[in-house]
Amino acid sequence: MSRSTGRRLGRAGIRDVAAAAGVSITTVSDALNGKGRLPDATRRHVREVAERLGYRPSAAARTLRTGRSGLIGLTVTTYGDEPFTFTEFAYFAEMARAATSAALARGYALVILPATSRHDVWSNVALDGTVVIDPSDHDPVVSELVRQGIPVVSDGRPAGSLPVTAWVDNDHEAAVLGLLDHLSEAGARRIGLLTGTTTDTYTRLSTTAYLSWCERTGQDPVYEEYPAHDPCAGAMAADRLLARPDRPDAVYGLFDPNGTDLLAAARRYGLRIPDDLLLVCCSESNVYDNTEPPVTTLSLKPRRIGTAVVQLLIDAIEGLDAGGPTQQVIPTELIVRSSSRRRPPRTTVSAPRPPGDRS
Amino acid sequence: MSRSTGRRLGRAGIRDVAAAAGVSITTVSDALNGKGRLPDATRRHVREVAERLGYRPSAAARTLRTGRSGLIGLTVTTYGDEPFTFTEFAYFAEMARAATSAALARGYALVILPATSRHDVWSNVALDGTVVIDPSDHDPVVSELVRQGIPVVSDGRPAGSLPVTAWVDNDHEAAVLGLLDHLSEAGARRIGLLTGTTTDTYTRLSTTAYLSWCERTGQDPVYEEYPAHDPCAGAMAADRLLARPDRPDAVYGLFDPNGTDLLAAARRYGLRIPDDLLLVCCSESNVYDNTEPPVTTLSLKPRRIGTAVVQLLIDAIEGLDAGGPTQQVIPTELIVRSSSRRRPPRTTVSAPRPPGDRS
DNA sequence: TGATCTTGCAAAAACGTACCTCTTGACGCT
DNA sequence: AGCGTCAAGAGGTACGTTTTTGCAAGATCA
Numbered sequence: 153m154s155r156s157t158g159r160r161l162g163r164a165g166i167r168d169v170a171a172a173a174g175v176s177i178t179t180v181s182d183a184l185n186g187k188g189r190l191p192d193a194t195r196r197h198v199r200e201v202a203e204r205l206g207y208r209p210s211a212a213a214r215t216l217r218t219g220r221s222g223l224i225g226l227t228v229t230t231y232g233d234e235p236f237t238f239t240e241f242a243y244f245a246e247m248a249r250a251a252t253s254a255a256l257a258r259g260y261a262l263v264i265l266p267a268t269s270r271h272d273v274w275s276n277v278a279l280d281g282t283v284v285i286d287p288s289d290h291d292p293v294v295s296e297l298v299r300q301g302i303p304v305v306s307d308g309r310p311a312g313s314l315p316v317t318a319w320v321d322n323d324h325e326a327a328v329l330g331l332l333d334h335l336s337e338a339g340a341r342r343i344g345l346l347t348g349t350t351t352d353t354y355t356r357l358s359t360t361a362y363l364s365w366c367e368r369t370g371q372d373p374v375y376e377e378y379p380a381h382d383p384c385a386g387a388m389a390a391d392r393l394l395a396r397p398d399r400p401d402a403v404y405g406l407f408d409p410n411g412t413d414l415l416a417a418a419r420r421y422g423l424r425i426p427d428d429l430l431l432v433c434c435s436e437s438n439v440y441d442n443t444e445p446p447v448t449t450l451s452l453k454p455r456r457i458g459t460a461v462v463q464l465l466i467d468a469i470e471g472l473d474a475g476g477p478t479q480q481v482i483p484t485e486l487i488v489r490s491s492s493r494r495r496p497p498r499t500t501v502s503a504p505r506p507p508g509d510r511s
Numbered sequence: 512m513s514r515s516t517g518r519r520l521g522r523a524g525i526r527d528v529a530a531a532a533g534v535s536i537t538t539v540s541d542a543l544n545g546k547g548r549l550p551d552a553t554r555r556h557v558r559e560v561a562e563r564l565g566y567r568p569s570a571a572a573r574t575l576r577t578g579r580s581g582l583i584g585l586t587v588t589t590y591g592d593e594p595f596t597f598t599e600f601a602y603f604a605e606m607a608r609a610a611t612s613a614a615l616a617r618g619y620a621l622v623i624l625p626a627t628s629r630h631d632v633w634s635n636v637a638l639d640g641t642v643v644i645d646p647s648d649h650d651p652v653v654s655e656l657v658r659q660g661i662p663v664v665s666d667g668r669p670a671g672s673l674p675v676t677a678w679v680d681n682d683h684e685a686a687v688l689g690l691l692d693h694l695s696e697a698g699a700r701r702i703g704l705l706t707g708t709t710t711d712t713y714t715r716l717s718t719t720a721y722l723s724w725c726e727r728t729g730q731d732p733v734y735e736e737y738p739a740h741d742p743c744a745g746a747m748a749a750d751r752l753l754a755r756p757d758r759p760d761a762v763y764g765l766f767d768p769n770g771t772d773l774l775a776a777a778r779r780y781g782l783r784i785p786d787d788l789l790l791v792c793c794s795e796s797n798v799y800d801n802t803e804p805p806v807t808t809l810s811l812k813p814r815r816i817g818t819a820v821v822q823l824l825i826d827a828i829e830g831l832d833a834g835g836p837t838q839q840v841i842p843t844e845l846i847v848r849s850s851s852r853r854r855p856p857r858t859t860v861s862a863p864r865p866p867g868d869r870s
Numbered sequence: 871t872g873a874t875c876t877t878g879c880a881a882a883a884a885c886g887t888a889c890c891t892c893t894t895g896a897c898g899c900t
Numbered sequence: 901a902g903c904g905t906c907a908a909g910a911g912g913t914a915c916g917t918t919t920t921t922g923c924a925a926g927a928t929c930a
Contacts, residue, residue, distance in 0.1 A: 176910045211637040212574040213886035222635045262623045276581045278570040412801040442771040444803045535880045572916035
């Protein structure tokens with residue numbers, strides 16, 4: 153019995169198309185992929201037959217043959233066993249969205265993978281490259297990938313001497329310094345910090361920037377730490393910060409939910425914002441547009457980061473990274489809202505604001 | 512020249528392991544996969560050699576041979592060309608997170624794919640099955656997948672006669688009816704609706720449930736529509752709803768941002784909540800815990816949905832769906848907060864609440 | 871003493887594609 | 901006529917696994 157007939161249970165293969173079109177497998181492959189030298193008549197004919205048979209090339213076979221899968225890994229940090237920080241904060245959501253979009257535009261798809269080294273999953277998928285979000289110091293996954301020659305681009309500059317192909321990051325120090333200056337100009341005398349206990353680069357750089365600013369300006373540091381993945385702990389830390397004897401008159405919160413938590417804590421202690429307390433937090437969420445009062449936020453521009461990371465990665469995959477910069481710094485944006493704008497002191501008692509007032 | 516030597520530029524293949532261990536490739540495969548009948552000594556030896564050579568099996572080759580890729584597609588709806596609703600609202604984020612987690616726990620990874628039929632991407636990745644979020648009426652992608660014999664499970668019951676393998680959904684009608692009853696019991700006389708212009712099942716079912724409730728109770732429907740993907744339009748629609756001459760004394764918003772938008776609009780018109788206006792919106796975001804006042808929300812339990820969808824899909828992929836129910840209804844939860852609890856009328860003027868008051 | 875069973879492993883056939891090497895005419899040129 | 905050239909397409913191999921089949925050597929048994 154012939155190989156090209158009957159046996160196929162499911163989809164049609166390239167052989168079936170070749171047989172039906174009366175040409176060879178090579179011709180079919182060339183016709184569909186736009187390669188080789190074929191007259192347009194043949195090309196059209198083959199395409200037509202393939203369409204009629206509902207032929208879809210096998211991605212697995214193509215990947216095996218070409219060594220390209222068209223898949224990009226996106227690591228998501230995991231806390232504990234099961235849960236994911238993935239989209240825990242709006243930052244990840246936005247960043248992932250932009251990365252997905254950028255990848256798709258260049259014909260790649262994103263695979264979501266856990267940062268913990270679950271070998272059975274990682275080795276079961278053929279990746280052309282990987283995006284790593286904020287890799288920890290000596291990440292075993294990254295080392296392994298690099299050892300295999302797979303390009304790795306990280307969101308957040310790699311800690312230690314992690315040999316990533318490229319990275320994209322904000323200038324966190326500059327952002328924090330600028331923000332503290334902004335608060336200082338608005339009248340803050342003692343600025344507090346709500347930070348995390350984790351050792352990732354973002355937390356570390358932001359905190360040291362705060363400390364060095366304090367040292368430079370002669371202010372005593374006032375800060376509370378908490379495990380960033382626990383929203384309940386965040387609310388409690390916000391409360392602790394405002395309950396201190398040396399209560400700050402301005403606070404910067406490193407994480408997205410800090411804004412609402414600090415607002416709630418301030419209400420509990422009867423603190424008016426911005427009159428008694430200036431408030432800024434790092435967030436991508438637009439809820440701070442509509443809080444009472446609206447809260448000044450620092451945006452890390454996750455969309456630009458996600459896009460840049462993917463572009464750099466695909467360039468590396470396709471070998472287009474000739475001489476280009478291997479890292480990229482994305483500027484941050486301070487979105488100033490009422491919570492950090494101290495009102496002009498002409499009125500001693502705060503009057504109700506007219507609706508729609510943005511000044 | 513021998514095939515098993517020299518030629519390999521990159522990673523070690525199964526042949527290299529076999530040669531180094533002095534056994535056949537069959538033995539290596541069996542030893543590493545725990546199949547066949549081999550003495551433990553051989554198994555250990557092979558594993559050791561494989562480890563030493565840094566051997567990683569080729570996912571592409573395995574997929575080609577077994578027909579299983581361990582990959583599950585997750586479609587994300589796209590509006591217009593580039594942007595994604597993916598994680599536009601907290602619902603998607605939570606649902607995707609749960610789905611990822613559930614898939615990983617069973618050894619599968621998720622691939623993010625656009626719902627629009629970009630053939631070049633869809634056909635370039637070997638999927639064992641697909642999760643489709645709220646498929647539209649005669650979705651070409653779904654039909655194509657089903658035709659290829661790939662299991663498809665949808666979040667949201669499929670419109671029309673879409674032949675999905677299984678689906679998971681809430682009972683949206685019951686949820687809306689229960690919620691309207693809740694508002695009615697809280698004293699609402701005219702309940703308004705903020706809804707979408709899109710034709711997806713969620714919007715449609717919720718709206719018709721509202722209309723039928725109105726008909727049953729004899730209330731005139733009061734609603735505003737807007738394209739759900741445009742946050743700016745949402746704020747404007749909220750404003751329109753409260754500006755109507757037949758202004759409602761209670762509002763249900765179908766989408767996540769409606770709560771903050773309605774709060775802002777109410778402030779603009781000087782409406783006190785819940786005194787002048789009762790408020791409920793469908794949301795998974797916990798910001799409504801800390802708004803002023805906290806807003807009652809309807810939760811669709813996206814985590815449970817994401818988990819259920821993936822379980823159903825993997826069961827279908829692995830052929831474990833013997834006789835089991837092909838659809839699953841997840842109960843919703845109404846999280847009642849201050850915005851829909853009319854205060855007891857013993858005090859005519861609202862007094863400031865004590866801190867931490869939750870009643 | 872075969873006969874049958876079990877153990878431990880090897881050979882080889884797929885899986886479906888892409889690409890490299892050849893063949894076969896047809897044609898032009900000297 | 902002989903030669904090179906070029907278009908159009910055929911053949912075959914390799915990608916790296918998994919899996920079926922098979923086979924020799926001991927073990928067990930009547």
